[in-house]
Amino acid sequence: MIKKTNSKSSKKMNKVATKPVAMITGASSGIGLATARRLAKDGFSLVLVARRLDVLKQVKAKIEKDFSGCSVTAVKLDIADSKAVKKWQKENSDLISIVDVLVNNAGLAKGTDKIQDLKWDDAEVMIDVNVKGLLSFALPIVKVMAAKKSGYVVNLGSVAGRWVYPGGSVYCATKFAVRALSEAMRQDLHGCNVRVTNIEPGMVNTEFSTVRLGNKNLADKVYDKMTPLSGDDIAESISWCVNQPKHVNVQELVIYPTDQAHVGMVHRN
Numbered sequence: 001m002i003k004k005t006n007s008k009s010s011k012k013m014n015k016v017a018t019k020p021v022a023m024i025t026g027a028s029s030g031i032g033l034a035t036a037r038r039l040a041k042d043g044f045s046l047v048l049v050a051r052r053l054d055v056l057k058q059v060k061a062k063i064e065k066d067f068s069g070c071s072v073t074a075v076k077l078d079i080a081d082s083k084a085v086k087k088w089q090k091e092n093s094d095l096i097s098i099v100d101v102l103v104n105n106a107g108l109a110k111g112t113d114k115i116q117d118l119k120w121d122d123a124e125v126m127i128d129v130n131v132k133g134l135l136s137f138a139l140p141i142v143k144v145m146a147a148k149k150s151g152y153v154v155n156l157g158s159v160a161g162r163w164v165y166p167g168g169s170v171y172c173a174t175k176f177a178v179r180a181l182s183e184a185m186r187q188d189l190h191g192c193n194v195r196v197t198n199i200e201p202g203m204v205n206t207e208f209s210t211v212r213l214g215n216k217n218l219a220d221k222v223y224d225k226m227t228p229l230s231g232d233d234i235a236e237s238i239s240w241c242v243n244q245p246k247h248v249n250v251q252e253l254v255i256y257p258t259d260q261a262h263v264g265m266v267h268r269n
């Protein structure tokens, strides 16, 4: 349990801080949203980050209604905008200091072009959000966790961070980076009592494919005649990890749907 503080910016935070605090990026949809609801059920208060504040406000209202005593703070932030991230971090150092569990979930894929046809804008946004965004958002929080010798970091990697597939070059590269960063965090934080888990899902039916392919009809085809994972399936695994006894660190979890044996190997009925 974290301590309350008295500084000016911390009125809202003191409300949040009556329970352990989970901060989740990309909580307006998919895995992040499901994880927010699951950790609320586990007794956490929440700080939820995404760009769509209107959606986050609806998520906040529903969670506070469904899980009595759970306080939710909605934060509008583009984690790829490093200036905005730094400004937010500076203004919210109190909030940063009380995070018990950080879920670095915000991320995306753009396009499926082969490397010879790759669009630079797509490549850049994936690197900016999945790698630079994750790092710039997480660093001050991890620093505080190390100093107070307590904390838990969950990174959303992917099976794409273990196995490359055609048309996935840069997305895979970013998720290989998330895997490397997870491993490095665990080693650098060794002795600091901070646990780090890399969650590596296969196909999960969220807004991910709509964002990647640009429209919902194409996205629906990705999951045609097979049963993908849901955001709730991944949230359940994250909840299981963070609720292990403090001496247990689940380092990595690779989770495929039963209908997917490997990145490009999908059974369709």
Ligand SMILES: NC(=O)c1ccc[n+]([C@@H]2O[C@H](COP(=O)([O-])OP(=O)(O)OC[C@H]3O[C@@H](n4cnc5c(N)ncnc54)[C@H](OP(=O)(O)O)[C@@H]3O)[C@@H](O)[C@H]2O)c1
Pocket (backbone or CB within 6 Å): 025, 026, 027, 028, 029, 030, 031, 032, 049, 050, 051, 052, 053, 055, 077, 078, 079, 080, 105, 106, 107, 108, 109, 129, 133, 156, 157, 158, 159, 200, 201, 202, 203, 204, 205, 206, 207, 208, 209, 211, 231
């Ligand atoms: N779905 C899959 O098959 C799958 C498989 C393996 C791994 N993953 C990983 O799981 C994570 C979550 O993806 P998902 O499947 O839940 O996709 P999703 O439904 O599209 O959710 C992505 C979330 O990230 C947020 N986000 C995107 N860019 C952002 C930015 N620049 N700043 C702040 N927030 C941002 C989005 O919110 P706003 O649009 O409101 O900002 C949204 O809440 C990602 O890291 C993804 O790579 C997904």
